[in-house]
Amino acid sequence: MENKNKPVRRVVIAGGGTAGWMVAAGLSKSLGRLLDITLVESDEIGTVGVGEATIPSLQNFHHLLEINEQEFMAETMATFKLGISFENWRDVNEDYIHSFGTSGTDHWTAGFQHFWHKGRERGLATDYGDYCLELKASLQNRFAHLPKGGMNYAYHMDASRYAKYLRKFSERFGARRVEGKIAEVRMDPDGDIRALRLDSGAEIEGDLFIDCTGFRALLIGGALGVEYEDWSHWLFNDSALAVQTTSVREAVPYTRAIARDAGWQWQIPLQHRVGNGLVYSSRYTDDETSQRTLLAAVAGEPLMTPRVIRFQPGQRKETWKRNCVAVGLASGFLEPIESTSIHLIQRSIVRLLQLFPQDGISQADIDEFNTQANTEIAHIRDFIILHYKVTNRRDTPYWRDAAEMTVPASLQHRIDLFRATGRVFRIPNELFAENSWIQVMLGQGIHPASHHQSADLMGDAELAHFLDGIRGSIERTVAQLPSHQRYVEQYCAGTGW
Template sequence: MQRNRVRRVVIAGGGTAGWMAAAALSRTLGKYIDITLVESDDIGTVGVGEATIPTLLTFHRLIDINEQEFMAATHATIKLGIQFENWRHVGHTYFHSFGTTGRDHWSAGFQHFWLKGRERGLAGEYGEYCLELSAAMQGRFSHLPNNGINYAYHLDSTRYAQFLRRFSERYGLRRVEGVIEEVAMAENGDIQALVLNDGTRIEGDLFIDCTGFRALLIGKALGVEYEDWSHWLLTDSAIAVQTESVRDPVPYVRCIAGGADWQWRIPLQHRAGNGIVYASRYMDDDTARKILMNTIEGVPRTEPRLIRFKPGQRKRCWERNCVALGLASGFLEPLESTNIHLIQRGITRLLQAFPEIVNQVEIDEYNSRMREDLEHVRDFVVLHYHVTDRRDTGFWRECAEMSVPSSLRHVIDLFAETGKVYNLTNQLFAENSWIQVMMGQGITPRHRHPAPDLMGDPELKRFLDAISGSVSNTVSRLPAHMDYIRSYCPMKEPAATAAV
């Protein structure tokens, strides 16, 4: 199979996925390759990815995005974690923070020392030993020396795409306005060009499919099948609406579980993002819309928008000379705010594997790594639904009784028996995330590591008190979250984008 050297990259579609790819490619390879992004102002994007996770900071640092400019342009606030309400049982709340909890010993994680402390009546709540969790609960934030606090952002996804467009165009990216009418194929089975509704033909050597759920390139043109995970993830619909702010934003997302649904509350500087995610087999659209509109705070700024999705992934994210990013490659649901991360992961892996000539070895490696990433995230999201005391509706009974992936079953059983979590190299959710969610959802380990038994009660108490005292002292010196935002990155409107 003869292929051209990769000198022309064509990105099909804008939105978060398209413009993140454009920003990274133009900033790193813009001097060596021609990059064109095709999008139409007439085609909307899903645009509800307004909560992020800390890996986005790394992405921005790699391509030299100024944080203050980005936050001001996207009206962003800080996110220190997620508060889960009614997930274990109705009325119960726990928090998944972005930080680490306590201090580990080389032989055993902090949770084992905390478990012994609870046995002996010496330990407080698990969250008292986590800086980010304590700061979130008190509504405080500030940057700390040596990256001493882990955080992410709440952002306006439409403004984020606009910001990345301006950034990308500074590095030579060319944007073409138009609707893709046809994907022209070469004789060898690769994609040769995109043909637009006005007859314009955009040829390329490597194509990036950011056309969302339509998957015009990877799905329709190349026929890569979609692997359905709806037997593990029952939710398949969402309704989103924006509202006016009624109070200063808190530095965390609220995820509030219902009978066959959950709602999100995402506070930005200028408004709030709200939505409901639900299983259509258990709840119809009208009921979901009524639940959402009866529980939101503030005056709606937009009409409620219905979104359909099928949880799962493409069997291959890279096929021939096409790489799929974002919704075109797969989608779980927004519970742990992983959509932007998976876009970022796909871009990073593409840059690391960027081929002189597209070859099957690189394609196979990329697909293997991306499958590992998405299956890891899938397992973590399924955990929230499966490990629960809720049996009050058919939805929750089905979630609790379903067979889960063997990879997740192993993690659950290991922690329930031993209190241990073994990290997978380079995976998104580290040990502390799994521990917070598993304990928050109701798993108490039957056994623990014996290392803490080497400590007597006075020594263990001093150890635990020193950690919680340090956390409390640090948090007490942090300013209120919104006071910090107003001084660090007050929101501003973007300048008009130059005509292309």
């Protein structure tokens, strides 16, 4: 497809939910005066609606949209998130936290982990987590905004309220919502999508279509026939149960990810309730067993009947084809172990804005979009596979098979490099930075065999002073922080707290 020189003025978003309304918000705020933006959704079609945990990059999206944090948090009953507590992952009853912070201070030749490793050898260093502010604050359930962005954080939020909040935001900038079910995707003779026919008989024509129809992928998969790349040989889980419960204790500033016999359980504390779920593999367990496991493990009273969600881990081989861009679940799915779903939505939005085909859709833009999208999700995929591959658990068939599977060569290289040398190198533009890889690999039980020689240049007194200074500064800062619960109540309490 060469540039058709057909200006893109009418954008049609198929589907609402988090993905649809994030797209509407991003496009309307940035290009609303140049575009006619229509979002089609039906009140009768439910959304997955369990993407309630986020990562710090959502702040960037909100800054671009000039969204007020306190207003957003009150509207979505949000709390703060400093990381994820991984429980039973390294082995049964062995836990660690993957926080959003950085650990220690790097030298230009080598990361902090090398100096920490040397300190452990000499009996001068304590646990690696003691050198990370966000991790220590998590353990003590404390939080506050610090000067100069001194605390890295994300949010726990009510996903359905977030979609409603973004709908109001988008409509202020000219986006239009149309109620109705999509009955047919109408095509042009040349193979482009021409319009969406609704069950009412109305037709919504467009120049560019955004597929936010979830796992159904009515446009990118159904109408355009883009194939799906299956990653279930690496990521065994294909089912999830979700249930909301009443809050019975103060909200902690982290997500809990608790490994179970054939999957893992999430626990996400909001202001007004707790989001819970169990992600599992139907090859190793069944729905009834999983429901019993989940309900036996939740605290508080269930506010709904648990519902089963089926999914296939993987991605569309093309997320932009012809005049259709797939965003969210329609473009692919990775289980929410590292809360990356909303991040991938916003990255698609930013990428689309950067490559927006205002003067006509060109194959060069499409190819660049797809290359970036495929590379980005592959890096995240590897990081998620790491949690399963590197484990000491051998107590169930699920964990034995996960530990024994062959992983992508790109991931195996990272594991081998860290195990041998303690080194981690970030690939340009990938989501997870060096410290994320280090926290997870150390937490899962990889102990490097060696360290960088820069750490050998410090004598005991100098190294002890260096390590103690970092740890002491963090302890003093955390001691001055208020409790997370109290801070949220004062900063952004929503109605219904």
